[in-house]
Amino acid sequence: MRDAGGGGAGTAGEAERDASGEATEDGGTGTARDGSADGPGDAARGAPGGAPARAGDPAAERERMFAAIRASQRVLAGSTGGGETVRERMDRLRADAPAAYDLDGWTDVYGNDDGIVGDLERRTADALGTEAAAFFPTGTMAQQVALRCWAGRTGNATVAGHPLSHLEVHERDAYAVVSGLRMVHPTSAARPPTAAEVYDLPEPFGTLALELPLRDAGFVLPSWDELTAVVAAARDREAVVHLDGARLWECGPHFGRSLPEITALADSVYVSYYKSLDGISGAALAGTADFIDEARAWRHRYGGQLFQQWPAALAALIGLDRELPRLPEYVAHAQTVARALGEGLADAGVPWFRVHPEPPHTHEFQVWLPHPPELLNEAAVRQAEETGTALFRRWFEPASARPPGVAMTEVTVSASALRWTAGEVRAAVGEFVSLVDRIGEERVGG
Numbered sequence: 001m002r003d004a005g006g007g008g009a010g011t012a013g014e015a016e017r018d019a020s021g022e023a024t025e026d027g028g029t030g031t032a033r034d035g036s037a038d039g040p041g042d043a044a045r046g047a048p049g050g051a052p053a054r055a056g057d058p059a060a061e062r063e064r065m066f067a068a069i070r071a072s073q074r075v076l077a078g079s080t081g082g083g084e085t086v087r088e089r090m091d092r093l094r095a096d097a098p099a100a101y102d103l104d105g106w107t108d109v110y111g112n113d114d115g116i117v118g119d120l121e122r123r124t125a126d127a128l129g130t131e132a133a134a135f136f137p138t139g140t141m142a143q144q145v146a147l148r149c150w151a152g153r154t155g156n157a158t159v160a161g162h163p164l165s166h167l168e169v170h171e172r173d174a175y176a177v178v179s180g181l182r183m184v185h186p187t188s189a190a191r192p193p194t195a196a197e198v199y200d201l202p203e204p205f206g207t208l209a210l211e212l213p214l215r216d217a218g219f220v221l222p223s224w225d226e227l228t229a230v231v232a233a234a235r236d237r238e239a240v241v242h243l244d245g246a247r248l249w250e251c252g253p254h255f256g257r258s259l260p261e262i263t264a265l266a267d268s269v270y271v272s273y274y275k276s277l278d279g280i281s282g283a284a285l286a287g288t289a290d291f292i293d294e295a296r297a298w299r300h301r302y303g304g305q306l307f308q309q310w311p312a313a314l315a316a317l318i319g320l321d322r323e324l325p326r327l328p329e330y331v332a333h334a335q336t337v338a339r340a341l342g343e344g345l346a347d348a349g350v351p352w353f354r355v356h357p358e359p360p361h362t363h364e365f366q367v368w369l370p371h372p373p374e375l376l377n378e379a380a381v382r383q384a385e386e387t388g389t390a391l392f393r394r395w396f397e398p399a400s401a402r403p404p405g406v407a408m409t410e411v412t413v414s415a416s417a418l419r420w421t422a423g424e425v426r427a428a429v430g431e432f433v434s435l436v437d438r439i440g441e442e443r444v445g446g
Contacts, residue, residue, distance in 0.1 A: 065377070065394070068384035075390040076337070076425065078414035089280075093315060100317040107310045111135060120313045123320055124284045128269060129260020132292035135313065137304050139246055139283040140171045142270045145298040146285055147207060148179045150240050150268070156206025157181045160198065160234075163188055164216040166244055167209060178302075190217040195229035198237065208234035211244040212251055212262075213362050219247070219410075221361040224255045231265045243269040246283070249276045250327040250362045267291070273312070276327060276363075277319025282312040326415070330363035334413035338365055340422040341411070344429025345369075363413045371436060373397050373407040375443070379435040383428075391428045 066083045069075060084092075097103060101116060108115040117135050125133040136142040143166070151157045159175060161167050163185050167175055175181040186193035186201055192214055210230065213219040222230065234241050243266040245251075252259060263269045268287040273279035285295050299305060342355045354368040369376060376395040384390040395407040 061377070065381050065384075068381045069390045069393070071388070072384045072390040073388040074420070074424075074428075075416040076413075076420055076428065077391070077393045077409070077411045078416040093280075093311065093318075096318045096322070097314055100321050101314055108308055108313065110305055110307060111309060116310050116313045116317075120316050121284065123317065124271070125286055127259060127320065127324070128263045128271070128286045129258075130263060130269070130286040131289040133284045133286040134292050134296050134299060135309065136283045136285060136299060137281065137306055137309065137312075139166075139270055139272050140174060141299065141302050141304050142283045142285040143167060143171065143209075143244060144174050144179055145295050145302060145304075146242050146268045146270060146287075147175055147181055147209070148298060149291065149294050150207045150242060151179070151181055154206035154240060156204060156239075158203065158205040159183050159207045159209050160186055160193075160201060160205040160239065161209040162186075162193065162211060162214060162217075164190060164214060165209065165211045166215065166246065167211075169216055190214075191220055192217075192222045192226070193230060194226065195233040198230055198233035201237070205237065205239050207242050208237075208239050209242045209244060210266075211246075212248055213364075215247065215364075218356045218366045219360065219362050219364040220357055221251060221254050224257060227255070228265065240267040242266060245269045246272040246275055247362060247364070249324055250331055250364075253328050253331045254361045273316035273319060277316060277323045279319045280312045280315040282309065282316055327363065329418065330413050330415075331360075333418055334363040334365065334411075335359040336422055337411070337413050337417055337420065337425055340425035341367060341429060343422075344426035345433070347426065348430050348433035350433060360413075365411055366408050367392070367411055368406060368408045369395075369436075370406055371440075372405055375436060375439060376407050376409070378439050379432055382435055382439070383432055387431060389428050389431070391432050 069083065101119070106115055108117045111117040113121075121133045121135055124135075125131065134142075136145070147159055147167075151159075157180060159167075159181055161183050163169075168183060175183065184201060184203065184205060186197040192210065192212075198208065208230070210227075212227075213221045221227075231241050243263065245263075248259070248262065248269065248271050251262060255262060263286065268285060268291060270283055270285050273282045273284070285292065287295075338355050338358055338360050342353070342358065345353045345355075350369065352370050354366070356366045356368065358365075373395040376392070380390070380392045380395065392409050392411070395409045397407055
């Protein structure tokens with residue numbers, strides 16, 4: 001790895017990622033969900049010579065990238081959501097559903113407890129080792145309800161959180177605007193806070209909100225000892241602990257602990273069904289039975305008591321059955337992929353790059369390169385179109401202050417990456433760097 005020091009973690013607005021062609025957190029491939037297809041074809045290509053159709057049009061660029069990835073024979077950076085037609089997603093749900101739920105059961109009505117939503121909530125609570133769980137249509141709503149409940153119970157409307165957390169970066173200040181809460185930051189470093197930093201906060205706070213992993217810092221996690229020390233510090237400060245665990249499902253291998261052991265540290269935890277479990281949408285808030293009862297009341301007040309949610313619930317049950325058991329395999333292979341990416345960039349003579357963190361803490365990590373995102377995106381699409389290999393997805397320039405001309409992409413190692421050997425990753429990186437150089441020369445010459 002070559003590292004100029006600093007700049008591995010950054011803040012990237014979700015709207016920026018949406019406009020670039022990714023779903024809010026991730027993008028998608030195709031029906032098979034493993035990146036396989038018949039191979040690159042004319043339908044996947046843009047204008048002659050690889051120029052993007054209607055260059056500068058975000059929708060056209062997104063369509064071109066999706067088409068190139070769907071037509072690729074190999075896809076390294078997997079993701080969930082987006083990149084499928086409605087028919088494809090329906091067909092996949094229909095094919096997977098019978099093994100996950102009795103389809104002769106009734107659809108839900110306002111999330112009734114004796115239907116599919118209630119079954120999902122109980123399955124989630126069992127997986128996390130909590131007394132109860134409540135389904136929410138969005139993670140943002142689940143987070144706001146949790147913090148609002150804790151503010152009422154503790155009598156303190158101040159939340160200690162990270163400036164790179166989802167609460168601060170991706171929820172439009174909902175904790176303040178909607179719930180009247182305020183945030184203080186134990187640290188501004190691109191990592192989770194330490195126990196010492198929690199002890200040193202100069203004012204009382206009612207809730208410590210920990211995002212595990214901290215996505216915008218590079219999907220980073222503390223060690224188990226650091227995590228338990230931070231929780232103990234919050235307890236000593238007479239605060240409760242809420243886990244923003246949107247991606248908590250894949251944290252067990254890093255900590256060497258089960259999900260129930262991790263969640264036992266906290267008073268409440270939010271998890272997502274679509275980020276790592278390949279669901280359609282939805283989230284859950286888990287905790288004690290009395291806390292979840294209160295959360296259900298606030299869910300209704302916040303507009304989350306939807307008439308029917310069975311498609312999202314069904315997809316979530318499928319994810320618990322299929323994806324959750326595979327996450328440790330993804331995490332282990334991410335270390336192989338990250339190492340090979342770094343070796344490939346070094347072998348290609350890239351003067352500066354960063355794979356962060358190294359090794360990855362989960363099955364997701366960042367790659368940084370010293371080129372503008374437009375150049376890297378064109379190279380990524382052309383590689384898929386010309387070779388049938390989709391190595392990277394969308395590159396972007398994080399919103400936080402960074403040197404100009406530096407871009408970052410997020411790599412998610414899932415089913416499509418398991419077939420890749422380290423040697424194949426290194427070879428594909430060499431092809432990608434050659435394309436970057438070629439396109440750069442074309443633009444200078446043009």
